Amino acid sequence: MAAEDFTALMPLIILAAAALVVLLQSAIKRSHGTALILTCLGLAAAFVSMFYAADELPRQVTALLIIDSYALFFTGLILFAAFAVAIFGYNYLNLYLENREEFYIVLLLASLGSSVLVSSNHFMSFFLGLEILTVSLYVMIGYMRKDHFSLEAGIKYLILAAASSAFLLFGMALLYAETGTMEFNGIANAIGGLVEVKGIYILAGTALFLVGAGFKLAVAPFHMWTPDVYEGAPAPVTAFVATVSKGAMAALLLRYFIAVDGFEYTTILLALSIIAVASMFLGNILALMQKNVKRILAYSSIAHLGYILVAFIAGGERAVEAVSLYLVVYFVTTLGAFGIISLLADQEGEKFMLESYRGMFWRRPWISLAFSGMLLSLAGVPLTAGFIGKFFVLLAGVGTALWTLVIILVITSAIGLYYYIKIIATMFSRVELEAEQKPGALPVAGSTVLAGLTILLLYFGIYPVHLIRLIRDMVLAIS
């Protein structure tokens, strides 16, 4: 390996080192505050090192990893999300547990795993990244070890994730058996000449591959774990599961499909379309009946991944652009929404029942407004980033004349309006003045991050030019 390889890999190396540093620190002297600061420093250092790595682009480091602007873009997004989760987690863990420092170690490791995912163009690194991420997630989801729901969610995730990894591996094995290579480009070359002859291996391999990926993305019909895990996991962890683990997988899937030109295979596109339609319908309809905000957001995330798939199916540059933009918007919004739930948690536990939000606007106006902003963004209402995201998805869909999918998207998101609005209506509902007692102050750091997310939400919603340019500069490199 040359020195340039190390420069290119710097973000990943720093992340791994930061995990070790936090580990050592907590071995020497436990201190929650120090752990948080070290974590944030590590994330910041990894972020800064990306600018140095940017000089080496694009660079294939060994056969496993490719560091290009696409990888760096998503790594940046992951670091950003991890930072927000660390801050929200700090407030949250302060309320409950004795052993808090380990949380940051697994958080850094999970970020490392996802960064490997978005940088991989080889099945080995893909699986490696995925497992680093998933194993860390087992710990994070079950982190509230005295809470039954958290443990249940952790075990559920463990069993289902392990099974889906098996599917994924088998799919990879079939593809390898057919093509004799595990590199994306190699597979692309091999498939190019083979489709007609032994298509069945490729097809079965890709199908199994999609099952594994579909589980991580939580699209229907692989979505069963989502509501339980979202509900049981601590709110900051839910934010991480909803954003980073799904986003990294979506980014990888996009890279793979572009590389092997998967958009040429109508069978696979048909399967993806069915998955997208099922996700949009199931997610939005099942959310209608829920009274638990975390479960509502879980079902809504299934629907959102369905929207992303619509853009995905469009293929080509438009798909890359729309999927990336939607992911950024979805990251900001989802982090905000779960961030609010974790900020609102107190000694009595998380406030995830819809009832506990009744009349919240009159008690805590700012955070309620932020939450309304997040929900409206999820609903795709103009002025918020979510609208720009949905706009790009529709643009991609209409641009490639996917009329059926686009119309289903419109219908289902109209259904979806109901449950977002229901939460907002609950927050704004009138309460008797006697019931309004002054609530305690919210943690400063968490509130600041939340304010930042809300500003980003409006900024992307009103003036998305910079975001669009950034994405065009960095992401379109792969297509």
Place this chain on the structure above:
Amino acid sequence: MILVWLIVIPMAAGLLAWIFGKSSNLFARWISVLGIGIDLVISIWLWIQHFAGVDPSRTESWLVQIKASWIPDLGITFHLAIDGISLLLIILTALLGLISVIISWTEIQRRVAFFHFNIMWILAGILGVFMAMDLFLFYFFWEMMLIPMYFLIGIWGHANRRYAAIKFFIFTQASGLLMLLSILGLYFIHHSQTGVYTYNYFDLLGTSLGGASRFLMLGFFVAFAVKLPAFPFHPWLADAHTEAPTAGSVILAGLLLKTGAYGIIRFVLPLFPEASMEIATLAMILGVISIIYGAILAFAQTDLKRLIAYTSVSHMGFVLLALFAFNEQATQGAIMQMICHGLSTGALFILVGRMQELMHTRDMDRMGGMWQNVPRMSGVAMFFALASLGLPGMGNFVGEFLILIGSFQANKVITIIAASGLVFAAIYSLWIIQRVFHGEQREEWKIPDLRARFIGVFAVMIIILVVLGLYPRPVIDTAKPSIDTMQKNMEANMQIDLESSGTANLSSDDWMIGVESERD
């Protein structure tokens, strides 16, 4: 720049009212009066500058424009422009906006600061809708006005407010998304023909769409028909109007419904002339059904506010009828009707709102014989009920008369049926007067009569309605250049479409030319 100010001033006033109004309700109210008052002054000044004493036969219909780059990567611009029609509606918006702030002075006592923020932002959104000349921007404003409206109904509304607010939001949002699809379709078709990505209205005008035009037109049409509201897209209306606080009802009936009609005038007809022609009969039939069905529903109500809400369906049915008659008289009538309906129905909602504030009921069965008790209020109600039924001498009559003359030329049968709507209007209007103000008192109501504030508001509205009824020239002259341009463009478009479409049309064209040359 002046157009930007028109939008920014109410927005700023709303923000100030919210931030600084927490400690002083009076501040929130006055800053809102000031904000929308400045808008009113600006818009009237614009009108004086461009129309007072100006030759009405001029050809250039666009008065003021501003164009700035917004999201150049997608061909989206921040493009505002107004012509006569927009200017009339802007003046109406500012006037009704000012009125809604004034009449909420005593009605709204809770969360005053946030209330005024919402009112101001709805008005800013509506003003934006009337000015936006970039389809993306238009959609942006179109949706922007919904959220504060949702809050207005959902927070300050009456008993069933939550249901009404959610219903309103879902109806309008869902139809708006269909419009967004159509906008995108238009965008891509324009690009495939010219290689330019743009949402600019003026660039998109004249795009020849072929077979897609019907579907694209439907997307727009449904969105506007929901707002209008035309049968069968009207179910949200009665709930929203009834449950909203008075200011909300005034803005809904007076302004929000007009955005639907405006959308048809500005976008559906010019962008899709051929497809509009195709559905003209259907749209006129929907208009007639709205007229009659709305009137019947109105007559069946015992809730006074709901009754007035349904009369809107009926009155806006006339507008829909007129717009698809494709001639100048009908269109002039539609614009006249939009303005006068905004004022007369708005006034009726203010009256009901005042009665509910004082009596805590809207049930007509409990009213009756109010005339002895509140003579001033009853007299005002009488006036607006008569205006609403289209009594000659008031603006509404001019509007409906022009509409009927215009659409009679387009479709006789439909117009004759529509004319019966006038009879129904007379029935329900007089019914209100009889049941609420005449007859025996069913309960001993002791409520104060109108005070100076309300008398002032009603006086302004009465004067405008009477002046327009006797001398409608200002409105007609203001709208004329735009209507002329619109018709000219439509004819030109039809010509292009005829030339580019198949041989069957060409042969019929030849045939017509043949006939003409024979005559020569």
